[in-house]
Each structure stands twice: as structure tokens, then as C-alpha cells.
Amino acid sequence: MDAQDQKKLFRLAMEAKETSYSPYSKFRVGAALLTKDGTFFKGCNVENSSYGGAICAERTAYVKAVSEGHRQFRALAVSTDQEDFVSPCGICRQFISEFSNAEMPIYFLNNKGEHREFTMGQLLPLAFNLENHIERNHEKS
Numbered sequence: 001m002d003a004q005d006q007k008k009l010f011r012l013a014m015e016a017k018e019t020s021y022s023p024y025s026k027f028r029v030g031a032a033l034l035t036k037d038g039t040f041f042k043g044c045n046v047e048n049s050s051y052g053g054a055i056c057a058e059r060t061a062y063v064k065a066v067s068e069g070h071r072q073f074r075a076l077a078v079s080t081d082q083e084d085f086v087s088p089c090g091i092c093r094q095f096i097s098e099f100s101n102a103e104m105p106i107y108f109l110n111n112k113g114e115h116r117e118f119t120m121g122q123l124l125p126l127a128f129n130l131e132n133h134i135e136r137n138h139e140k141s
């Protein structure tokens, strides 16, 4: 990913927080996703009075992209209003891994726009996904 795409990804992740619907937690989260073909998608967390109905910003961005036909991604950025760097929850890590290889960069942005970079493989080692099933099945035969 070039510097221009990275800058745009970070800006969109920060912007995405603005539409967060989080009246219960007051914890705004924004995400921005870059597809292989260079399309950007934003997502925010959307909560519900029935708490289990809430969806995180990362999954919102992925659902928007996947439902528009995108299956391959280059990078994801996640922003919050916290001074600390906040990482995706367990459900999101599983969800993201469905559409990412272990090398895909995932950036955490704090409230100052500073970032930390990790890879999908760091966030979810030994992921349960199609790729690993295929590798395991090959090893057996």
C-alpha cells in the first residue's frame, strides 16, 4: 500500500466514527477498509437496545464491501476516541480472517490519529478458516 492510500485509509477510519450509533456504550469506533481493486469502505459500530444485536465497526465495513462483491482486501484501519490503541474484538478477528491472509496489515488509530500496525496473523494466529482447512487436508493425504 502506498503512502497516499494509507493516509486516505487513516482519514476515512477517523471520519467513520462520526456516524457511530453508540448511545449505550458511548464508545465510538470507526473503520476503513481498502479492497484489492482500490475501493475504500467505511464502517462504524451500530448498537441496539437489545445489546446482542450490536455490530462492530470492522464488521460493518466488511459487510458493506462483501455485499458489494468485494472478497479481497489490502488493509484495514480502526479508530476510537481513546488515547490507547484499541484492537478488534474476538468475533471481528474471526470475521476479518475469513477474507484476509495472515500478512494483511491492520492499523489501530488512537484519538490523536497516531497508529500501530499489526498483521492478521498476529491478531489471530492459527485461524480457523478455509485456507487452513485446505492445508490440513493436504497434510493428511
Ligand SMILES: [Zn+2]
Binding pocket: 056, 057, 058, 088, 089, 090, 091, 092, 093
Ligand atoms: Zn468487534
